[in-house]
Amino acid sequence: MSGGAPVQTGQPLLMVRGLVKTFGGVTAIDDVTLDIREHEVLGIIGDNGAGKSTFLALVTGYYHADGGTFFHRGRRVEVSSPAKSRHSLSIEMVYQDLAMAPDLTVWENLFLGEEVRRLGLFVDRVAMRRRATTLLEQMQVPVKPNELVGSLSGGQRQLVAIARGLLFDRDIILLDEPTASISAAKAADVLATIRSLEGRGKTVVLVSHRLEDVLAVSSRIAVFSRGRVSHLVDNTGLTVADLFHLMYSDSAEEKVATGAELAPMAAEGA
Ligand SMILES: Nc1ncnc2c1ncn2[C@@H]1O[C@H](COP(=O)(O)OP(=O)(O)OP(=O)(O)O)[C@@H](O)[C@H]1O
Numbered sequence: 001m002s003g004g005a006p007v008q009t010g011q012p013l014l015m016v017r018g019l020v021k022t023f024g025g026v027t028a029i030d031d032v033t034l035d036i037r038e039h040e041v042l043g044i045i046g047d048n049g050a051g052k053s054t055f056l057a058l059v060t061g062y063y064h065a066d067g068g069t070f071f072h073r074g075r076r077v078e079v080s081s082p083a084k085s086r087h088s089l090s091i092e093m094v095y096q097d098l099a100m101a102p103d104l105t106v107w108e109n110l111f112l113g114e115e116v117r118r119l120g121l122f123v124d125r126v127a128m129r130r131r132a133t134t135l136l137e138q139m140q141v142p143v144k145p146n147e148l149v150g151s152l153s154g155g156q157r158q159l160v161a162i163a164r165g166l167l168f169d170r171d172i173i174l175l176d177e178p179t180a181s182i183s184a185a186k187a188a189d190v191l192a193t194i195r196s197l198e199g200r201g202k203t204v205v206l207v208s209h210r211l212e213d214v215l216a217v218s219s220r221i222a223v224f225s226r227g228r229v230s231h232l233v234d235n236t237g238l239t240v241a242d243l244f245h246l247m248y249s250d251s252a253e254e255k256v257a258t259g260a261e262l263a264p265m266a267a268e269g270a
């Protein structure tokens with residue numbers, strides 16, 4: 001998918017410096033320094049247990065870091081709670097298990113916990129349904145606002161969850177394995193939606209084991225290994241074989257490579 005042109009992404013939106021998170025004796029995140037830039041799709045790959053989901057949980061304020069610093073648009077911030085991450089840092093997380101209410105409709109789920117109120121008092125169902133309808137049409141999400149979420153497929157739920165990020169116009173949308181448990185056809189819809197988010201000037205962080213999916217939409221790719229960022233590469237001319245090599249080449253030291261620097265390695269693997 002990637003061309004030869006240099007990747008044009010924006011300024012750092014969220015800078016993470018020296019992040020550490022331990023669970024008892026296990027160091028899940030071990031001195032992670034990474035920028036999430038304006039208007040990019042940052043892919044994150046790595047083996048099971050590498051710390052990818054924990055990293056997202058720290059960025060969303062779901063977990064509290066044991067060490068490290070966050071800078072949002074250049075300003076030092078505390079990411080102390082999910083509400084803070086959402087409202088102050090404009091970050092929307094789409095969880096691996098898609099915590100949605102199956103007995104509620106699509107539009108009710110979209111606004112869950114953030115209902116539109118009239119006069120600051122009455123829940124404005126008409127306004128919410130109308131906004132949901134418009135958004136789903138714009139995003140070309142193939143679901144009806146009045147459908148119950150319980151009756152949707154995994155892929156459709158994923159799209160609804162992503163739509164939530166757009167509804168509230170968040171800057172950064174974090175996705176954890178959005179294409180893991182859905183068919184290839186539905187995965188294509190999700191990838192198209194990720195591209196459209198980037199087209200709308202959003203930033204997406206995509207954690208995935210599906211390396212082809214990461215290659216198809218990411219501008220940069222970070223490789224996590226045992227709680228660290230072992231590699232950070234521009235997605236220019238990379239192949240699945242290159243990513244595989246990066247994931248399993250046992251490099252102790254941090255290494256930042258570009259697509260160009262990787263080219264000889266790709267030839268080697270061919
Ligand atoms: N709540 C928790 N309590 C204890 N240990 C945890 C907790 N959450 C994560 N860990 C540990 O932290 C490490 C990183 O886990 P994490 O879930 O972030 O990995 P991951 O890269 O998302 O893996 P996967 O690809 O399997 O989703 C693992 O060793 C895991 O067992």
Ligand SMILES: [Mg+2]
Nearest residue numbers: 052053054176
């Ligand atoms: Mg995970």
